[in-house]
Amino acid sequence: MRTALILITAAFGAFSLYAMWQVGFIGLWQGGLANIGAQQITLDLIVSSLLLIGFVARDCRAQGRPWWPWALLTLAAGSFGTLAYLLLAAPRQHRARMPASASASA
Template sequence: MRVALILVLAAFGLFSTYVMWQVGYLGIWQAGMSSVGAWQVLVDLVIMSWIALGFIWRDARQTGRTVWPFALITLAAGSFGPLLYLLLKPSGRDSALRAA
């Protein structure tokens, strides 16, 4: 799972960097508001970001992790927040000790 998260984060990060270079941050939002179909996709992504934040918030409370950096990244950059949260999740014995 960790390798898949790294690959997705790297590929999406490179693509996002390219898009930002082409149209800028505001250009992404403008494209998301250019038609009723684009609005539907934008609203869908916002809803999914809020759902992901709910899961992150609950998991962070249960495991003693800090939620704020991931919440801010999610609000500013979408799926980068949840991807980083999953990627940086403590593994093995350390996470079992924190949950206890």
Template sequence: MTSEVIEPARAADETDRHVQPVDDLKEPVMLKISLALVLAVFGAYSMHVVVELGYVGLWMSLFERPGSRQAVADLMIACVLLLGFLWRDARQQGRRFWPYAVITLAAGSVGPLLYLLLAPKAATAPAPRADGLQASPSKS
């Protein structure tokens, strides 16, 4: 008797997971706009600091105090972790990894931001239908 109640509920729950909104086109556009905005603002500020201190002066100022050294070490660890994810993703996507690795090593988060911003548009397949039939692509 319990299985008669649980099985239909479980089947309904599994089909609901595959139902996706029809119009997901705004999310990738908003993501690209957000990435471009972050890159532009952060890049402009970074250039301002480099012009003011110089590239070597920037690095030297980062190692003057223990708190600064700790923050630099933390950011380096984060960038190395990001490089691992970028390397794996670049292999899966057939993209070049090394330009972004060099930029990351020289300019920190600018490399991963560029990698994400310049990612090719993903091919979108229609979501599977709840009844198991193949959904036909809609023509706009």
């Protein structure tokens, strides 16, 4: 799973940098608001990001960690915030749940 997340983040990051280089940050938003179809996709992505922030917040609260840095990152950088959470914060949760015998062999 972690390898897939790394590959997705790298590929999407490369594509995002290329798009930003081509049209700039403002150009990305102009394209996303250019017509009703683009507006629907942009709104759908905003709704999805807000839902993901809710899941991250619930997960962080359950672990006693602050959720707001991940929310700010998601609001500023879109899915990169959630991808960063899954890559950097979520793995600690899974390691903590592993039995002692499994963590010794990992």
